[in-house]
Amino acid sequence: MPKTLEIKDLHVSIESKQILKGVNLKVAQGEIHAVMGPNGSGKSTLANTLMGHPKYKVDSGDILVNGESIVGLPPDQRAKKGLFLAFQYPLEISGVPLAQFLRSAYRSVKGEGQQKTETKGVGGEMISALAFKKKLEEKLKEVDLDPSFTKRYLNEGFSGGEKKRAEILQMAILQPAIAIMDETDSGLDIDAVRRVAEVVSRMAGPEMGVLIITHYQRILDYIKPQFVHIMVDGRIFQSGGPELARVLEEKGYEWTEQQTTSTAN
Amino acid sequence: MATKQTLDIDYTKYNFRDADTSYEYKFDKGLTREVVEHISRIKKEPDWMLQFRLRSYEHFTKRPLPAWGGNLNTLKFDDMLYYASPTEKKSRSWDDVPEYIKQTFDKLGIPEAEKKFLGGVGAQYESEVVYHSLRDDLAKKGVIFTDTDTALREYPELFKKYFSTVIPPEDNKFAALNSAVWSGGSFIYIPEGVSVDVPLQAYFRINIQNMGQFERTLIIADKNSRIHYIEGCTAPIYSTDSLHSAVVEIIAKPGAHVRYTTIQNWSNDVYNLVTKRAYAYANATVEWVDGNLGSKLTMKYPSIYLLGQGAKGEILSVAFAGKGQHQDAGGKVVHLAPYTTSRITSKSVSKDGGRTTYRGLLHVAKGAKGVKSSVRCDALLLDEYSRTDTYPYNEINEDDATTSHEATVGKIGEDQLFYLMSRGLSEQDALSMIVMGFMEPFIKELPMEYAIELNRLIQLEMAGSVG
Numbered sequence: 193m194p195k196t197l198e199i200k201d202l203h204v205s206i207e208s209k210q211i212l213k214g215v216n217l218k219v220a221q222g223e224i225h226a227v228m229g230p231n232g233s234g235k236s237t238l239a240n241t242l243m244g245h246p247k248y249k250v251d252s253g254d255i256l257v258n259g260e261s262i263v264g265l266p267p268d269q270r271a272k273k274g275l276f277l278a279f280q281y282p283l284e285i286s287g288v289p290l291a292q293f294l295r296s297a298y299r300s301v302k303g304e305g306q307q308k309t310e311t312k313g314v315g316g317e318m319i320s321a322l323a324f325k326k327k328l329e330e331k332l333k334e335v336d337l338d339p340s341f342t343k344r345y346l347n348e349g350f351s352g353g354e355k356k357r358a359e360i361l362q363m364a365i366l367q368p369a370i371a372i373m374d375e376t377d378s379g380l381d382i383d384a385v386r387r388v389a390e391v392v393s394r395m396a397g398p399e400m401g402v403l404i405i406t407h408y409q410r411i412l413d414y415i416k417p418q419f420v421h422i423m424v425d426g427r428i429f430q431s432g433g434p435e436l437a438r439v440l441e442e443k444g445y446e447w448t449e450q451q452t453t454s455t456a457n
Numbered sequence: 458m459a460t461k462q463t464l465d466i467d468y469t470k471y472n473f474r475d476a477d478t479s480y481e482y483k484f485d486k487g488l489t490r491e492v493v494e495h496i497s498r499i500k501k502e503p504d505w506m507l508q509f510r511l512r513s514y515e516h517f518t519k520r521p522l523p524a525w526g527g528n529l530n531t532l533k534f535d536d537m538l539y540y541a542s543p544t545e546k547k548s549r550s551w552d553d554v555p556e557y558i559k560q561t562f563d564k565l566g567i568p569e570a571e572k573k574f575l576g577g578v579g580a581q582y583e584s585e586v587v588y589h590s591l592r593d594d595l596a597k598k599g600v601i602f603t604d605t606d607t608a609l610r611e612y613p614e615l616f617k618k619y620f621s622t623v624i625p626p627e628d629n630k631f632a633a634l635n636s637a638v639w640s641g642g643s644f645i646y647i648p649e650g651v652s653v654d655v656p657l658q659a660y661f662r663i664n665i666q667n668m669g670q671f672e673r674t675l676i677i678a679d680k681n682s683r684i685h686y687i688e689g690c691t692a693p694i695y696s697t698d699s700l701h702s703a704v705v706e707i708i709a710k711p712g713a714h715v716r717y718t719t720i721q722n723w724s725n726d727v728y729n730l731v732t733k734r735a736y737a738y739a740n741a742t743v744e745w746v747d748g749n750l751g752s753k754l755t756m757k758y759p760s761i762y763l764l765g766q767g768a769k770g771e772i773l774s775v776a777f778a779g780k781g782q783h784q785d786a787g788g789k790v791v792h793l794a795p796y797t798t799s800r801i802t803s804k805s806v807s808k809d810g811g812r813t814t815y816r817g818l819l820h821v822a823k824g825a826k827g828v829k830s831s832v833r834c835d836a837l838l839l840d841e842y843s844r845t846d847t848y849p850y851n852e853i854n855e856d857d858a859t860t861s862h863e864a865t866v867g868k869i870g871e872d873q874l875f876y877l878m879s880r881g882l883s884e885q886d887a888l889s890m891i892v893m894g895f896m897e898p899f900i901k902e903l904p905m906e907y908a909i910e911l912n913r914l915i916q917l918e919m920a921g922s923v924g
């Protein structure tokens with residue numbers, strides 16, 4: 193059974209200001225969904241709410257992973273259930289070397305700590321320091337980051353594009369079931385967009401469901417979503433196939449505005 | 458006057474006492490001229506040392522408590538013990554060390570540490586050093602590493618030449634107290650041109666209730682020599698206040714390089730009032746690496762006097778103040794010669810109402826041309842009940858001095874926590890990671906096992922900070 197992320201009539205507010213006004217969406221492992229929409233329409237709000245940011249309050253509706261509600265779970269529990277968020281604005285954590293952080297994160301997500309007390313190796317998730325290092329080197333190459341980054345502090349002093357690549361590196365290491373990518377392509381140069389898209393496409397295979405938030409057609413040319421959703425004013429205004437992204441590119445969001453006013457009337 | 462006492466068993470880590478601890482000498486509480494005389498007599502000291510102790514005692518009684526720093530009102534000098542000795546003779550080899558002391562050391566992990574990279578071990582158990590070993594090749598090179606009492610007996614000239622030349626008893630009330638009742642500590646002499654490439658280390662413990670510990674450490678690094686001394690510390694927890702007042706003197710001759718690393722984790726009732734000072738002659742380098750955890754109140758400002766051209770000083774300190782704790786720490790650098798450089802880096806973390814204070818002095822004397830100095834202090838507050846203050850004093854008497862001072866106060870942001878937790882780290886692990894990252898400039902200077910130990914201590918301190 194493929195893992196799923198299901199969003200049901202989700203209403204979310206920040207500081208008692210309603211942002212999401214009934215979002216419905218279902219993503220399964222192996223599927224690629226793109227979410228597009230004008231600035232301020234609520235895309236990042238959706239992403240942060242899915243991951244469990246404490247500032248975002250779920251007023252009604254539900255978020256289900258494999259049929260179970262995750263509303264109320266802290267972010268680390270959600271990560272353990274296979275969710276991952278590539279941040280629009282990754283945070284800088286001073287003094288924490290990237291490699292060390294990745295290993296801690298890997299252990300937490302894969303539950304290595306718990307397995308230690310049980311029979312070793314049963315889950316097949318235990319990994320030696322050496323094996324981890326190899327894996328890390330391999331993934332670094334894929335996202336085109338120099339190995340020296342592993343010693344650098346998490347995102348500190350990284351360029352905008354390097355931060356985005358590091359997010360994809362983290363994703364590649366943690367191997368989530370469902371990855372939410374919030375404007376990962378913004379700030380990446382043309383080659384990097386292609387590289388990142390390749391990594392994501394390869395992972396998406398049968399293993400990973402993707403919810404990719406973007407403003408640009410370019411990354412979608414490589415990642416090839418099966419579904420495109422347009423978010424306007426806290427709602428999925430329209431869903432369709434990849435052609436929808438091209439319509440948007442041609443006509444712009446003014447088109448959606450005309451549509452909303454006409455439907456409102 | 459000597460009494461015997463049996464203490465309760467409490468074997469929890471970081472909070473254990475020994476059963477059947479019979480002490481050879483223990484005095485009644487409180488400090489009098491007689492106690493001072495008695496200490497000197499038991500130790501069979503030369504008369505000059507007795508006179509030095511008495512002079513110090515007189516100064517101690519006259520000197521008022523400092524009007525600044527932490528709250529010393531609850532410190533009762535009369536309730537303290539001023540001397541105790543667990544064994545009469547000092548042991549040279551591990552086999553001679555009494556079993557109960559070994560057990561205590563086991564809990565502190567000392568033998569493991571020793572196996573790895575020790576040049577020598579000086580383990581201070583109460584006031585006397587009971588175990589000392591020194592690698593043979595170091596001894597052959599003429600390195601002296603012994604406890605300070607032994608040094609007074611076995612190297613009387615060397616001892617007298619340098620003892621108390623950096624910190625006179627009149628320096629401050631606690632230096633006077635230490636000078637009157639000092640016992641134990643390490644004495645190190647590194648001959649000219651000798652480089653000790655493994656750190657020398659000593660562990661200190663306080664194990665009798667209400668016992669003050671007044672160790673006295675003196676390091677003399679002769680010309681172009683090199684040494685790293687490490688002092689680790691874990692004290693058990695007691696219900697009444699106890700006092701730790703050490704004096705550490707370092708003399709770095711021209712071209713010498715001395716690093717002194719301390720990590721102290723006193724129990725929460727200890728007053729930790731320490732005077733540390735170093736003289737750095739031409740082109741010498743002195744580095745204080747100083748970590749303060751635990752204690753009720755710590756007042757400690759390692760200082761460096763840059764006495765010769767080209768001398769360098771570095772002070773790197775971290776402080777962690779939890780509930781009911783005040784870490785009043787910092788550093789002092791006095792530039793008395795031209796082209797001297799210094800750097801002070803202070804990192805402090807406060808939580809659960811804990812308080813940290815940075816108190817620093819930067820002095821550039823007239824005639825000290827081309828001085829470069831930078832001071833940086835960063836404070837991290839983990840909640841709104843905690844507090845931090847910064848008191849930097851600058852006395853710059855030369856126009857061409859290049860000095861910089863940066864201070865930041867930070868809180869852990871919700872977004873940072875969210876970011877780390879979204880990668881599967883629990884809230885507590887995420888908090889610990891941010892705190893460890895904050896302390897990284899300090900931690901990366903520590904030998905591996907100390908870094909691991911500090912990591913563990915911080916995790917213990919952070920435990921229970923969530924929920």
Ligand SMILES: Nc1ncnc2c1ncn2[C@@H]1O[C@H](COP(=O)(O)OP(=O)(O)OP(=O)(O)O)[C@@H](O)[C@H]1O
Binds near residue numbers: 206230231232
């Ligand atoms: N922490 C916050 N405090 C107050 N308002 C917020 C907060 N976060 C988001 N908002 C508001 O919610 C609305 C939706 O913001 P969101 O970041 O979800 O938009 P977006 O679709 O991701 O936009 P963009 O394309 O610019 O990234 C905006 O009006 C924004 O100002």
Ligand SMILES: [Mg+2]
Binds near residue numbers: 235236237280374375
């Ligand atoms: Mg956004």
